[in-house]
Amino acid sequence: MDKNPILSVKDLVVRFKLRGRVLTAIRSVSIDVFQGESLAIVGESGSGKSVLTKTFMGLLDNNGWIESGSIEYDGKDLAKFKTEKEWLEIRGGKIAMVFQDPMTSLSPLKTIGKQVEEAVVLHQKVKGEEAKKRTLEILAEVGIPDVETRYKQYPHEFSGGMRQRVVIAMALACKPQILICDEPTTALDVTIQAQILSLIKRMQEKYNLTVIFITHDLGVVAEMADRIAVMYAGDIIETGKCDEVFFNPQHPYTWALLGSLPQLGVKGENLYSIAGTPPNLFKEIKGDAFAPRNKYALKVDYVARPPYFSVSETHKARTWLLDPRSPKIEPPEYIRRLKEMEVK
Amino acid sequence: MMDREVLLSVKNISIDYGSGKKVFHAVKDVSFDIYKGETFGIVGESGSGKTTIGRAINRINPTTSGDILFKGKKINGKIDKVTDRMVTEKIQMIFQDPMASLNERAKVDYIISEGLVNVHPEYDAKKRSEMVKAAMEEVGLLPEFASRFPHEFSGGQRQRIGIARAVIMNPELIIADEPISALDVSIRAQVLNMLMKLQKENGLTYLFIAHDLSVMRFICDRIAVVHKGKIVELAETEELYAHPLHPYTRSLLSAIPLPNPILAKQKKHIVYDPSMHDYSTDKPRMEELRPGHFVYGNEKEMNEYKRMVKE
Numbered sequence: 001m002d003k004n005p006i007l008s009v010k011d012l013v014v015r016f017k018l019r020g021r022v023l024t025a026i027r028s029v030s031i032d033v034f035q036g037e038s039l040a041i042v043g044e045s046g047s048g049k050s051v052l053t054k055t056f057m058g059l060l061d062n063n064g065w066i067e068s069g070s071i072e073y074d075g076k077d078l079a080k081f082k083t084e085k086e087w088l089e090i091r092g093g094k095i096a097m098v099f100q101d102p103m104t105s106l107s108p109l110k111t112i113g114k115q116v117e118e119a120v121v122l123h124q125k126v127k128g129e130e131a132k133k134r135t136l137e138i139l140a141e142v143g144i145p146d147v148e149t150r151y152k153q154y155p156h157e158f159s160g161g162m163r164q165r166v167v168i169a170m171a172l173a174c175k176p177q178i179l180i181c182d183e184p185t186t187a188l189d190v191t192i193q194a195q196i197l198s199l200i201k202r203m204q205e206k207y208n209l210t211v212i213f214i215t216h217d218l219g220v221v222a223e224m225a226d227r228i229a230v231m232y233a234g235d236i237i238e239t240g241k242c243d244e245v246f247f248n249p250q251h252p253y254t255w256a257l258l259g260s261l262p263q264l265g266v267k268g269e270n271l272y273s274i275a276g277t278p279p280n281l282f283k284e285i286k287g288d289a290f291a292p293r294n295k296y297a298l299k300v301d302y303v304a305r306p307p308y309f310s311v312s313e314t315h316k317a318r319t320w321l322l323d324p325r326s327p328k329i330e331p332p333e334y335i336r337r338l339k340e341m342e343v344k
Numbered sequence: 345m346m347d348r349e350v351l352l353s354v355k356n357i358s359i360d361y362g363s364g365k366k367v368f369h370a371v372k373d374v375s376f377d378i379y380k381g382e383t384f385g386i387v388g389e390s391g392s393g394k395t396t397i398g399r400a401i402n403r404i405n406p407t408t409s410g411d412i413l414f415k416g417k418k419i420n421g422k423i424d425k426v427t428d429r430m431v432t433e434k435i436q437m438i439f440q441d442p443m444a445s446l447n448e449r450a451k452v453d454y455i456i457s458e459g460l461v462n463v464h465p466e467y468d469a470k471k472r473s474e475m476v477k478a479a480m481e482e483v484g485l486l487p488e489f490a491s492r493f494p495h496e497f498s499g500g501q502r503q504r505i506g507i508a509r510a511v512i513m514n515p516e517l518i519i520a521d522e523p524i525s526a527l528d529v530s531i532r533a534q535v536l537n538m539l540m541k542l543q544k545e546n547g548l549t550y551l552f553i554a555h556d557l558s559v560m561r562f563i564c565d566r567i568a569v570v571h572k573g574k575i576v577e578l579a580e581t582e583e584l585y586a587h588p589l590h591p592y593t594r595s596l597l598s599a600i601p602l603p604n605p606i607l608a609k610q611k612k613h614i615v616y617d618p619s620m621h622d623y624s625t626d627k628p629r630m631e632e633l634r635p636g637h638f639v640y641g642n643e644k645e646m647n648e649y650k651r652m653v654k655e
Contacts, residue, residue: 044528044529045499189390190556190596191389191596191599191616192389193599193601194598194599194613195613216529217529217601218529218601218603219558219600219603220601222602222603222605222607222608223601223608223609223611243606246603247605257529257530260529260533261558261603262533262559262561262563263558263562263600263602263603264603265562267562270540270541271533271537272533273530273533273534274530274533338604
């Protein structure tokens with residue numbers, strides 16, 4: 001893995017105006033994405049994981065804006081982009097996205113072939129027969145059988161898994177450097193999910209892609225990610241290599257998230273669940289956003305926002321528990337259970 | 345285990361959609377028993393017919409052939425009014441998408457009490473509102489929410505409304521069709537815990553329909569694996585996870601995401617290809633290979649499975 005970040009986010013703040021009130025969706029996030037890695041962003045709904053990646057492509061809704069901070073990519077600051085024209089160069093060609101529901105990314109009125117070919121013509125600068133040839137190639141590559149017939153069919157003639165393959169084909173036809181996958185398998189069955197995940201992995205290797213994975217499913221994360229960023233209430237509260245976050249999690253929210261996995265449950269006992277609800281982002285958040293739901297919270301958690309404490313070179317977490325002055329708190333027992341999990 | 349009371353018995357039911365040339369056999373010759381107080385799971389991918397089975401029990405979908413017996417009484421096909429009312433009252437359903445299954449123009453208190461109005465018209469408004477209040481408390485909703493509309497709630501809370509609506513009828517069997525698939529991880533745990541609590545307190549029996557085997561393992565006592573409208577394997581949960589026999593079950597199990605980076609990255613996904621079965625001359629059947637563990641296959645496959653069981 002190259003140590004130079006391909007995309008570098010610094011102190012990003014994103015706000016939305018909703019019914020006359022201002023909501024802070026991203027509260028000063030900094031993160032580097034390295035060439036060729038797969039980075040997973042995990043968190044509950046509303047934690048800001050989708051909003052964060054939408055800023056990389058200029059896809060914020062009209063009522064949202066970047067308040068401050070920078071997104072450096074390819075020597076440019078994406079946060080400063082004003083016009084759609086500037087974005088056209090980045091969107092698709094440099095950074096492409098695969099969304100959760102393939103039906104919303106595909107037009108129901110055009111054939112699959114035409115839709116993929118559109119991306120080929122636009123980004124690979126070829127036309128006519130050559131464009132069609134490349135379209136068929138890429139459809140075959142993402143595992144669509146009988147491409148000649150499938151080329152002429154409409155999205156409704158495809159199953160959910162096949163549609164998602166088409167969307168991935170469209171994204172790849174743009175020859176991007178970074179592929180953002182926003183919950184790509186949440187709408188799919190487990191068996192299809194496994195197939196789509198292995199397809200993404202294969203494509204990543206083949207095209208040397210950098211993949212940013214957004215998901216709330218930690219099982220998917222364990223399989224796909226090199227590095228993990230855990231988001232809560234618009235902030236990244238822990239980042240580290242996959243093994244570090246799973247086997248040596250530091251932030252109580254990461255503990256809680258891991259604990260609510262049904263795979264770790266003991267039959268007959270209650271599953272661990274996080275009490276309370278995420279904070280209201282319309283209000284200013286004081287201290288650690290997770291403190292009110294956190295039984296390990298210290299007094300300082302309600303007063304001051306914790307800085308990042310480094311656990312290792314690659315692993316850091318935003319929690320006062322890592323401060324040398326804090327009392328020593330052992331992570332809950334289920335974290336140990338996770339390490340001892342066996343293959344069945 | 346032998347003397348457990350059978351609450352629901354499904355006997356050789358088939359369900360078709362359409363008729364004539366366009367007929368589609370959604371469920372083919374499916375049989376199983378659900379015991380009182382247990383959680384029975386049906387797992388399969390989309391289009392496998394698992395939801396259709398659930399809906400047939402609840403009389404939403406008519407069956408083409410076979411019998412469904414609830415407490416020994418036939419409840420499918422033509423039945424008398426009294427039995428019909430009993431089914432409406434005693435078998436309740438929880439749906440996947442809480443927004444789609446709640447009337448968006450009705451207030452919560454109406455949504456929850458609607459079933460009561462139909463089945464117990466003799467209850468007056470005061471009694472009804474008391475029961476609504478009790479049901480809401482039972483599922484962890486504040487009684488003040490009764491005068492709100494469904495859109496004012498989060499996904500998890502909406503699902504609780506759906507559950508309250510089922511619980512208020514004081515049912516014996518609840519059919520839960522993917523009740524947590526549309527929910528966030530942390531909310532899932534809350535809803536699952538609540539369902540388990542309700543089961544313990546009210547002695548409920550659940551039929552749980554889902555595609556996610558990791559959740560099923562946690563909540564179900566016995567699981568039936570359905571593929572293309574047929575049960576291919578049925579066993580107690582731990583037995584099924586420890587000794588999966590049918591290749592489709594093994595494929596499903598291998599697809600479960602493991603929350604452990606080391607294991608997840610070593611994991612091999614087994615792909616199931618139905619064309620591997622040659623049923624042209626050697627006809628398949630259901631057979632019990634271990635106590636309570638049934639698998640579907642023909643003579644040749646049975647011998648293979650028996651060998652696997654011995655290992």
